[in-house]
Amino acid sequence: MSISYIVGLGVKLFLLLTPFFVLSVFVSTCDGMDSKARRDLALRTALAIVCAAVVLYIFGQVIFDMLGISLNAFRVGAGLVLMLNGIDMVRGETLKNRSHSVENSDPAVVPLAIPTTVGPGTIGTLLVMGASGAARAAELDCGKLVFMGTELMMVVLASVGVGVILYFSDAINRVLKDHGVRILSKLTGMYIVALAAQVIFEGVRGFLA
Numbered sequence: 001m002s003i004s005y006i007v008g009l010g011v012k013l014f015l016l017l018t019p020f021f022v023l024s025v026f027v028s029t030c031d032g033m034d035s036k037a038r039r040d041l042a043l044r045t046a047l048a049i050v051c052a053a054v055v056l057y058i059f060g061q062v063i064f065d066m067l068g069i070s071l072n073a074f075r076v077g078a079g080l081v082l083m084l085n086g087i088d089m090v091r092g093e094t095l096k097n098r099s100h101s102v103e104n105s106d107p108a109v110v111p112l113a114i115p116t117t118v119g120p121g122t123i124g125t126l127l128v129m130g131a132s133g134a135a136r137a138a139e140l141d142c143g144k145l146v147f148m149g150t151e152l153m154m155v156v157l158a159s160v161g162v163g164v165i166l167y168f169s170d171a172i173n174r175v176l177k178d179h180g181v182r183i184l185s186k187l188t189g190m191y192i193v194a195l196a197a198q199v200i201f202e203g204v205r206g207f208l209a
Contacts, residue, residue: 060129078125083197133147
């Protein structure tokens with residue numbers, strides 16, 4: 001397992017969590033809050049994202065075994081959902097669909113962590129990653145525990161990275177403005193579409209094999 005693979009995995013996971021879209025939703029959610037309240041909300045959101053992502057990755061194989069769904073079938077399904085999410089981001093429709101407020105509840109968990117950051121497509125991708133970890137470790141001639149431990153560490157780092165962006169949301173928003181954030185969100189959406197196409201292809205190739 002090379003350094004380039006680890007770095008590429010970290011970038012993929014970071015963009016999979018759609019950080020700039022999350023930033024736009026976070027800013028609108030924090031409207032009227034003071035700086036301390038924004039930072040506290042950012043920390044709680046980061047913790048919720050880390051917990052959700054780690055649980056999905058660790059228990060991916062268990063969930064597949066319980067549901068009786070093949071990994072390739074879930075790859076195709078998760079890829080299709082992920083592609084729809086990416087298309088919505090490119091078209092600028094995701095903000096309208098996801099940024100709803102939940103009254104009398106902590107927005108750190110719903111809607112900021114789930115489903116804004118860890119949405120259906122991200123959930124499916126993390127489940128597939130966790131369930132296929134052993135097979136991919138064998139392909140790369142790497143120990144299962146080392147490989148999955150490294151991937152899990154990158155999942156945590158990517159989640160923390162989103163939390164850092166939210167923590168410094170005031171400064172980032174002042175520099176990028178709303179227009180800049182929307183452009184970065186659309187570019188992230190294009191990457192998500194390409195990633196989804198790859199996930200679908202791997203699922204179809206598995207079926208054919």
